Every structure is written in C-alpha cells, then in structure tokens.
Amino acid sequence: MSQSIPGYTFGTTAVARSPLSLAEFELMKKSVLFGDDDIRYLRMSHEVLQDQVEPILDVWYGFVGANPHLLASFSHKASGEPLGPYLQVVRMRFGQWILDTANAEYGQAWLDYQHEIGLRHDRARKNRTDDAPSTDIVPFRYLVPLIFPITFTLKPFLAKKGHPAEDVEKMHAAWVKSVLLQVTLWSQPYVKEGRF
Amino acid sequence: MSQSIPGYTFGTTAVARSPLSLAEFELMKKSVLFGDDDIRYLRMSHEVLQDQVEPILDVWYGFVGANPHLLASFSHKASGEPLGPYLQVVRMRFGQWILDTANAEYGQAWLDYQHEIGLRHDRARKNRTDDAPSTDIVPFRYLVPLIFPITFTLKPFLAKKGHPAEDVEKMHAAWVKSVLLQVTLWSQPYVKEGRF
Numbered sequence: 039m040s041q042s043i044p045g046y047t048f049g050t051t052a053v054a055r056s057p058l059s060l061a062e063f064e065l066m067k068k069s070v071l072f073g074d075d076d077i078r079y080l081r082m083s084h085e086v087l088q089d090q091v092e093p094i095l096d097v098w099y100g101f102v103g104a105n106p107h108l109l110a111s112f113s114h115k116a117s118g119e120p121l122g123p124y125l126q127v128v129r130m131r132f133g134q135w136i137l138d139t140a141n142a143e144y145g146q147a148w149l150d151y152q153h154e155i156g157l158r159h160d161r162a163r164k165n166r167t168d169d170a171p172s173t174d175i176v177p178f179r180y181l182v183p184l185i186f187p188i189t190f191t192l193k194p195f196l197a198k199k200g201h202p203a204e205d206v207e208k209m210h211a212a213w214v215k216s217v218l219l220q221v222t223l224w225s226q227p228y229v230k231e232g233r234f
Numbered sequence: 235m236s237q238s239i240p241g242y243t244f245g246t247t248a249v250a251r252s253p254l255s256l257a258e259f260e261l262m263k264k265s266v267l268f269g270d271d272d273i274r275y276l277r278m279s280h281e282v283l284q285d286q287v288e289p290i291l292d293v294w295y296g297f298v299g300a301n302p303h304l305l306a307s308f309s310h311k312a313s314g315e316p317l318g319p320y321l322q323v324v325r326m327r328f329g330q331w332i333l334d335t336a337n338a339e340y341g342q343a344w345l346d347y348q349h350e351i352g353l354r355h356d357r358a359r360k361n362r363t364d365d366a367p368s369t370d371i372v373p374f375r376y377l378v379p380l381i382f383p384i385t386f387t388l389k390p391f392l393a394k395k396g397h398p399a400e401d402v403e404k405m406h407a408a409w410v411k412s413v414l415l416q417v418t419l420w421s422q423p424y425v426k427e428g429r430f
Contacts, residue, residue, distance in 0.1 A: 062375070065303045070379035071386070107261045161429060178430045179258070182378060182418040183266035186411050190267070215382050222378040225421075228429045233357060234374045 043130045045167040048138065048151045056146075056153040057226060063149055063219075070219055076212035077142045083209040084140035086199045087192075091133045097191050099129065108184075111164075111176045124170040139216055149223070156224035178228045181221050189214045239326045241363040244334065244347045252342075252349040253422060259345055259415075266415055272408035273338045279405040280336035282395045283388075287329045293387050295325065304380075307360075307372045320366040335412055345419070352420035374424045377417050385410045 047053050067073075087094065102108045103120075110118070112125045135155075138148070157163040159176040192213060197206045226234050243249050263269075283290065298304045299316075306314070308321045331351075334344070353359040355372040388409060393402045422430050 058375075066375055066379050068301055069304065069376045070382045105264055108265065175429060178421065178425050179254075179262055179418055180265045182421070183262050183411075183414050186266045186407075186414055190407070211382075211386070215379075218379050218382055222375055225374065225378070228426060229374050229424050230426050233371060233424045 043134055044127050046131050046134055047154065048134075049147045053147075053150045053154045056149045056223070058149065058153070058223065060146060060149060063144075063223075066219055066222060070215045072212075072215045072219065075208070076215055077144075079205070079208045079212040080140050080142035080216060082201070082205065083196055083213065084137065084142075086196055086201065086209070087136060087140055090195045090198065091136055094136060094192065094195055095129055095133055098132070098188065099125070101187055101191070108180060110173055112172060114171055115173050116171075121170055121172055124165075124168055124172060127168050139213070139220070142216070152220055152223035153226065155220075156227045159224055160227040162227050178225065181225065185214070185217050185221055189217055239330055240323050242327050242330055243350065244330075245343045249343075249346045249350045252345040252419070254345065254349070254419065256342060256345060259340075259419075262415055262418060266411045268408075268411045268415065271404070272411055273340075275401070275404045275408040276336050276338035276412060278397070278401065279392055279409065280333065280338075282392055282397065282405070283332060283336055286391045286394065287332055290332060290388065290391055291325055291329055294328070294384065295321070297383055297387070304376060306369055308368060310367055311369050312367075317366055317368055320364055320368060323364050335409070335416070338412070348416055348419035349422065351416075352423045355420055356423040358423050374421065377421065381410070381413050381417055385413055 102112070109120055112128065113120045138151075158167055159181070161175040164175055165172050189210065193206070193210050196209045196213075197203075201209070298308070305316055308324065309316045334347075354363055355377065357371040360371055361368050385406065389402070389406050392405045392409075393399075397405070
C-alpha cells in the first residue's frame, strides 16, 4: 500500500537523520510512561483498526472541515478556498500514519520520519511535498491541543471488534502516549535552538 | 492559602500580559474540544481534589524523584544534587496549580499567568523566582510527554469520593484538555518567532 502513496518516504534515503538520538528518545518514553506493554497494545490496535482507516479519517476530516482555523492549513493561501487535491493526498499519508503508529516499530527509521513530519508542518517545508499553494505553517498552538480529538474519537473504533473494556482502555492509553511523543518530535523544528 | 505561597503571583501586577489574546485562546479551546461542560467537570473536580492535594503531590514528586532526567530540573546545576528548598517551594505552587486548574476561571488573569509559568520553565526565567542554583531550562522535550503521567495518576483521586464512573471519566477528560491547553501556552516562549 505504502508504495503507492505520493510523498510517503518512510524508510527511504529521502529522509534525513533525526537530530534526536534513540537514547534521548528513551528518556522521552520514560517521561510519558511508555513501555513494552504499550507496544503490545498498539499492535493489538493495528488488527482492530486496519480495516477502519477510512471511517476514522472521515471523522477526523469532518472535524477539521468544521473548524475554519484548522481547515486553513489545507486551504489556498490567498483565496482561502480548501484545496481538494492537497486534502486528498495528505489523507492518504494520514491513513498510513494510523497504521505506522499502530505498527509500533519505533526505531531509527521511524524516529527520522517523525522529524520529516515535523518539518512538513513547520515553515521549513510545508506544502513542498505536494507543491500546494497553501498557508506557510501549521501553527504550533494547534498541534498539542489536537492530540485530544485525535485520540478521543479513536476510542469507539478501538472498541468495535469486541475486545474487553480493559484492553480498549489500554490500547487507547498507548495511543495517547504515542501521539504525545510524536507531537513532541514534530515540534522540534518549531523550538528555538538550545531549548528542545 | 495562596497569599502564603512564595513566588505565586497569579492576578498581581507582577505578571505581564500574555502575548495571546482571549480570542486566539478560544480557537485553541475549539481545537481540543474544550467546552462549558469541561468547565463544569473541572469545578466538580475541585471539590473532589481540594483535600487530596498533598497525596497527589506525593505521587507526582515520587515519579519525578525516580527519574534522574526529570529531577535534574530541580537539582544543582554543577553538583547534580537535588535542591530540597527549591523542590519544596515549587511543590507549594504546584499544589495551588491543581486548585487553579480545577477552579477553571480561564480569563485574562489566568491566561497571563500561564505565560508566566511558561517563562519560568524556559531559559527566559527559570530559577529566578526562587533564586535557585539549578539547571537553565526545563527541556521542551519532556513538557508534552509529562501530560500523560500527570493526568493518568490523577484518575484514582478523582474516583475517591464516590462519583459515578461517567463523571470520573468526564472530570478526567476535562483535566486532559486543560493540561494540553496549558502546556501549549507554556510552550510559547520556547517556540521560534512567527511559529506559534
């Protein structure tokens, strides 16, 4: 699947090295209480979510579409009109992101790709992947707040395959931790030198 | 109570204006799905938590104390020894922060104080309030991840007064949203010009 997604460069030489080492990432994992159990529950969620990617994206895109201040990041910089093709190609990568998060192979290639995702949100490289005439940056102020709607709306989908409530809770918690870690990694290009 | 806490300047002229307007903060609230119900559940949590502040702080300080990379922010810059008096005075403000968060009066004075809290974590003003000989900054990379342990460990305390499970869930969700918003506000001094 991933081969056919435009701009999806996970694991390729097009992705630069993360400025963060795996040892530094380990301390971030400790800070969010992320352990082997979370890996296990994320992978459980992979089986649960893999055939629900499109309905999940419908919910997330519905939320973005209902909020002009969020839709702006997918709209034409001058006219403010939503950019259909840009929304569509990002949606394909967003779907793959669900599977990559649940796959939970958080090694060097994954760490490097998180940095790439951050650069693509920041002024450094927004729009370039898709040559989109959109706004210059996804403002930092929305990145961390969006962790709630993204993970909260996932919960009903995690529950849809009949797992015990305790497993659903643990899959959800593992997702929250993973997204907290990822948004932190994506923030690195936004943060001043020596502050990260 | 708050009168007797050293360095606690909420609502005083010692606090500068937030660079963010209340209208801009409204859009952040929309991004995290924060509404009037969350205000109501936070205030419910105030009644639940107000006599549990010390045991909550015991849990949080236990976590920080068990993680050298976190304890470093409360330790002597040169010797690496934990600074007892610094830990103690921050603890008093941390306890007041629990009550202020649950009080949920998120107007201009509160917004201004969030900016002050951010400055005190950042290189801009760390240690100055207490004249502490500690490290120069709380690294950005730990701020967002810490949202999980802070809110997750709160849950049993929220359940301790016999509220229905649904109310406990909603108090917890309101806390998660509030802390996501606050950590975003605290991040502003860390973020590059024009990126926030």
